[in-house]
Amino acid sequence: MTQPQALLLSGYHALSQKHWADFVTQNTPYHWQQIALPPRYFSWRMRGAPLSVAALSNEKMSANYELLLATSSIDLSVVQSLYPNLRNTPSILYFHENQFAYPKQNTPGSVVDWQMVNLYSALRADKLLFNTEFNRSSFLGGVEALLKKMPDLVPKHLVESLSNKSALLPVPIPAPASTRTRRAEQTKALKIIWNHRWEWDKNPELLLCIFKQIEALKLPVTFILTGQKFRTIPDALLEICNSYESRIEQADFIESVEEYRQALAQADIVLSTADHEFQGIAVMEAVSEGCIPLLPNRLSYPNIFTADYLYAGTGSNEKQALAAVKKLSHWLKHGLPDAPDLTGYYEQSLIATYREALEF
Known part of the structure; x- marks a missing residue:
């Protein structure tokens, strides 16, 4: 049986994003094409990614797919506008991070522009996936705070609609190379x-x-x-x-x-x-x-x-x-306490969850 075709767009392909993308493409029932932008020039990535993906592979961007999966540093709304073949493709936006949760003392001046990229992309996507509840709640809270700054003509129920199509899907971690056991005892160093x-x-x-x-x-x-x-x-x-x-x-x-x-x-x-x-x-x-x-x-x-x-x-x-x-x-x-149990986050534990989350 032929696997359905899917496209993964990673807008800022740092180490954790690469690990996540490798897991997705190796463990879900699609035949994946992938375009990953190098992790540099972050500000340009946030605004220029829809052009840069085509510069890497216009052929992949011009093909037809049954699923489009993009990270939140990709302006999904622009991608699905620029490429006619992708306009009706079911799309998922995955949030490794969001641009609403910057520490106040280090918030860059261009952050509102990046926040709008996140917002328009989220509105365009059919499904939103967040790695943690902190990520989701800070995004939704940030959108709500941003909308309150608008002087008039603010759409109603926007945050609620984003919340309704959101879900949690953590980045999996590899199983440990070996199991270490500890006993709570007095520790000299x-x-x-x-x-x-x-x-x-x-x-x-x-x-x-x-x-x-x-x-x-x-x-x-x-x-x-x-x-x-x-x-x-x-x-x-x-x-x-x-x-x-x-x-x-x-x-x-x-x-x-x-x-x-x-x-x-x-x-x-x-x-x-x-x-x-x-x-x-x-x-x-x-x-x-x-x-x-x-x-x-x-x-x-x-x-x-x-x-x-x-x-x-x-x-x-x-x-x-x-x-x-x-x-x-x-x-x-x-003495040290016991180490927490993170087996629920191991790659093998999350394969079925990822397959279900990426279904339409």
């Missing part, structure tokens, strides 16, 4: 992995405050710092690497999957300081390998993890760091 992009939105200033407080208390804690680096490294991370060498076992991007998993296996705790996060794939992968999560009680984390693993993530960086280090001190004295 702890090793923490911080595995995030070296950028502002992962709040390296909070990480620096945590380092300072650990040093002041002389806690037996060491770190592995890993994640993608870019041309400009935040000052806080430079200060951490220069001032706390004795506490850092490794501070670079680990390209090898095998070496990365080995680093996760060596760590006791995975730490997040993020201000801007929609699912937390890196944290979830570390937890699946046996790391205990230490996370702020905001963003998507309270939807996935219980309060046992969360520190107070509000107030100044110093106040948040105090809450995180207090939990660390407790674990040093009383």
